[in-house]
Amino acid sequence: MTAHLNxxxxxxxxxxxxxxxxxxxxxxxxxxxxxxxxATATALSIATAARPGSLVPLLxxxxxxxxxxxxxxxxxxxxxxxAAAGVVxxxxxxxLLDLRPPRAAVPTPLVRLWVRRSGLxxxxxxxxxxxxxxxxxxxxxxxxxxxxxxxxLLGLGAVGLSIALGTARRPxxxxxx
Amino acid sequence: MxxxxxxxxxxxxxxxxxxxxxxxxxxxxxxxVLAVPFAxxxxxxxxxxxxxxxxxxxxxxxxxxREGEATTxxxxxxxxxxxxxxxxxxxxPYVEVPPAQRAVLAASDSGTTTVLTExxxxxxxxxxxxxxxxxxxxxxxxxxxxxxxxxxxxxxVLPQGAPFDASAQAPHPVGLVGAHRSRQDGTGREFxxxxxxxAGDRLRRIHWRSSLRTGRLQVxxxxxxxxxxxxxxxxxMADLGPSAGVGGEASTLDVTVRAASALAEHHLRIGxxxxxxVLGRISTVVxxxxxxxxxxxILEVLALIHSGRPDHLDVTRMHRGLGAGAVVLVLSPLLxxxxxxxxxxxxxxxxxxxxxxxxxxxxxxxxxxxxxxxDALAWRIRMLERDVQLRALRAAGIPIVRWRGPGxxxxxxxxxSRRSAAPRAAIR
Numbered sequence: 001m002t003a004h005l006n007x008x009x010x011x012x013x014x015x016x017x018x019x020x021x022x023x024x025x026x027x028x029x030x031x032x033x034x035x036x037x038x039a040t041a042t043a044l045s046i047a048t049a050a051r052p053g054s055l056v057p058l059l060x061x062x063x064x065x066x067x068x069x070x071x072x073x074x075x076x077x078x079x080x081x082x083a084a085a086g087v088v089x090x091x092x093x094x095x096l097l098d099l100r101p102p103r104a105a106v107p108t109p110l111v112r113l114w115v116r117r118s119g120l121x122x123x124x125x126x127x128x129x130x131x132x133x134x135x136x137x138x139x140x141x142x143x144x145x146x147x148x149x150x151x152x153l154l155g156l157g158a159v160g161l162s163i164a165l166g167t168a169r170r171p172x173x174x175x176x177x
Numbered sequence: 178m179x180x181x182x183x184x185x186x187x188x189x190x191x192x193x194x195x196x197x198x199x200x201x202x203x204x205x206x207x208x209x210v211l212a213v214p215f216a217x218x219x220x221x222x223x224x225x226x227x228x229x230x231x232x233x234x235x236x237x238x239x240x241x242x243r244e245g246e247a248t249t250x251x252x253x254x255x256x257x258x259x260x261x262x263x264x265x266x267x268x269x270p271y272v273e274v275p276p277a278q279r280a281v282l283a284a285s286d287s288g289t290t291t292v293l294t295e296x297x298x299x300x301x302x303x304x305x306x307x308x309x310x311x312x313x314x315x316x317x318x319x320x321x322x323x324x325x326x327x328x329x330x331x332x333x334v335l336p337q338g339a340p341f342d343a344s345a346q347a348p349h350p351v352g353l354v355g356a357h358r359s360r361q362d363g364t365g366r367e368f369x370x371x372x373x374x375x376a377g378d379r380l381r382r383i384h385w386r387s388s389l390r391t392g393r394l395q396v397x398x399x400x401x402x403x404x405x406x407x408x409x410x411x412x413x414m415a416d417l418g419p420s421a422g423v424g425g426e427a428s429t430l431d432v433t434v435r436a437a438s439a440l441a442e443h444h445l446r447i448g449x450x451x452x453x454x455v456l457g458r459i460s461t462v463v464x465x466x467x468x469x470x471x472x473x474x475i476l477e478v479l480a481l482i483h484s485g486r487p488d489h490l491d492v493t494r495m496h497r498g499l500g501a502g503a504v505v506l507v508l509s510p511l512l513x514x515x516x517x518x519x520x521x522x523x524x525x526x527x528x529x530x531x532x533x534x535x536x537x538x539x540x541x542x543x544x545x546x547x548x549x550x551x552d553a554l555a556w557r558i559r560m561l562e563r564d565v566q567l568r569a570l571r572a573a574g575i576p577i578v579r580w581r582g583p584g585x586x587x588x589x590x591x592x593x594s595r596r597s598a599a600p601r602a603a604i605r
Contacts, residue, residue: 095185101265104280121214
C-alpha cells in the first residue's frame with residue numbers, strides 16, 4: 001500500500017514539477033512569466049494529477065507551450081531543453097496515471113519502459129534544438145518563415161529517427177522481461 | 178468492442194498541431210522543439226495501432242470452497258499488441274477481494290498477460306464473484322480496448338462447521354452397524370454381562386476364570402453396536418440479525434446453517450445415517466444416508482438455502498418418510514409459528530424431536546434505536562408470544578436446548594435415552 005502511494009505520488013509530483021520546469025525555462029530564456037501564469041499552470045497541473053484522463057492535461061500542456069509565445073523572437077535558447085524535459089515528464093506522468101485503474105499502482109517495469117521512452121523523446125527534442133540552432137543562425141537572406149518551415153521539416157526528420165530507434169524491444173513469446 | 182485512441186494520443190496530436198501552427202504563425206522556433214516529442218508520440222502510437230481484438234479468458238482454481246477459505250481467479254489476456262492490462266475487480270461483503278488486488282495494472286511483456294486475483298469467501302451460500310472491468314492498452318499507449326466487462330461466476334461457499342462434539346448415545350439406535358450401544362446383546366465391544374454357554378456361542382467368548390469358578394462354561398456377552406438415523410430439520414423461514422460472515426456477527430440463519438453442518442459432520446463421522454429437511458422458500462429433502470458423500474451433499478444443500486417462507490407448507494405431513502427410531506433435531510430460532518407447530522406434531526407422532534434454539538442471546542436490530550417505535554413494540558409482543566409457545570412445547574415434553582457448540586446435545590440425549598426405555602403413547 002505504501003509502495004502504491006509512493007509510486008502514484010511520485011507521478012503526481014512529476015506532473016507538477018514538469019509545469020514549473022517549463023515556466024522556469026521561459027523565465028530563464030528571457031520571457032515574461034507573470035504570477036498569474038505560475039498560478040494557472042500550478043492549478044492546471046494539480047488538476048491534471050487528479051484527473052489525468054480528462055481534458056485538463058491538454059489545457060495544462062497547452063498553457064506550458066503557450067508560455068513560450070512570451071519568449072524573445074527567433075531565439076532558440078538552450079533553456080528550451082529544460083522546458084522539453086518538463087513538458088515530456090508532465091505528459092508521460094499524466095499518461096501513466098491515466099493508464100491505471102483507480103487506486104492501482106503502476107508496475108515498475110512499465111515505469112522503467114516509459115522513463116526510457118521519455119529519454120528518447122527528450123533526445124528527439126534535443127536533436128531538433130541542435131538543428132534549430134543551425135537554421136536560426138543569422139544568415140541575412142533567409143526570411144524567418146522559410147527558416148521555421150525548414151525547421152519543421154527537420155523536426156519531422158527527427159520524428160522518423162525516433163521511431164526507428166525508439167521502439168521498445170518486444171520480448172519473444174515465453175520470454176520474461 | 179474496438180480499439181479507440183487514448184486521451185494521451187488525442188492530446189499529443191492536438192498539441193503537435195497547435196505548437197507547429199503557433200511556431201509558424203508567431204515565429205517561435207522553440208515551439209517546434211517542444212512539439213517534436215508529441216509528434217513522436219502520435220506517430221509511434223499510430224504506427225502500433227492494433228489490428229486484432231484481445232482474447233480474454235478467466236479460470237478459477239476452485240469454485241467450491243468452505244467459509245473462510247480463499248480461491249484464485251486467473252484472468253488471461255492474449256494480445257500481441259498489448260502493452261498493459263488494467264483490471265478493476267468488484268467486491269461484495271461475502272466474497273472479498275483483497276484491497277491491493279481490486280485494481281491492478283499489469284505490464285504485458287509477452288503475448289499473454291495473466292492477472293491473478295485472490296477471492297476470500299466470507300459467508301456460506303452461492304455468490305457471484307470475479308466480476309469487474311478490464312482495459313488493454315497498446316504499445317506507446319496509443320489505443321485502448323475496453324473497459325470490457327469481465328463476467329462474474331457463481332462460487333459455492335459451503336458452511337463452516339461450528340465446533341461440535343457429543344458424548345451421549347442416541348436414544349434409538351436401530352441400524353446394523355454404528356457407534357451407538359444397543360439395548361440388545363450382540364457382537365459389539367461394550368461389556369454387557371456373563372452367562373452360561375449355549376449352543377452357537379463362539380469359543381473365543383468363553384470366560385475361563387468364571388468357568389473354573391462355577392464349574393460350568395461361561396461366556397461374555399456384549400452390547401450390539403448400532404447406528405442411528407438423525408434428521409436435521411432446518412428452519413430457514415427467517416433470517417434475523419446482521420451477518421458479517423465468518424468470524425463476525427452471525428444472523429439466526431448463519432447459526433442455524435453452521436450448527437446443521439456441525440451436527441451432520443459429527444453424526445456422519447460416528448457412522449449414523451443423517452438426513453436433511455429444509456423449511457424455507459425452497460423446501461428440500463435429503464434422505465438419510467451415511468458416508469462422506471452424504472456429508473458433501475448436505476453441505477451443498479445447506480449452501481443453497483435462501484431465507485423465506487414457502488408458498489405452501491403442510492406441517493401435518495412433516496413426519497412422513499421418517500423412520501420410527503429417527504431422532505429429529507429441529508434447528509430453528511423458533512420465531513416462525515410453522516416451526517413450533519412442526520416440532521409439536523413431530524413429537525406427537527412418536528418421533529424423538531429435539532429443538533435446538535439457534536437464536537442469539539440478544540437479537541440486535543433497528544428497533545433498538547427507537548424502543549417505543551411500532552417495530553420495537555411488535556418485536557416485543559412477538560418475543561412474549563414466543564416465550565408462551567416455548568413453555569407449551571416444554572410442557573409437552575419436547576426438549577429445547579440453546580445451541581452452544583460442543584456438548585449442546587449431551588444432557589438432552591441422555592435424558593431421552595432414559596425416557597426411551599419407558600412405554601409411551603403415540604398418534605400416527
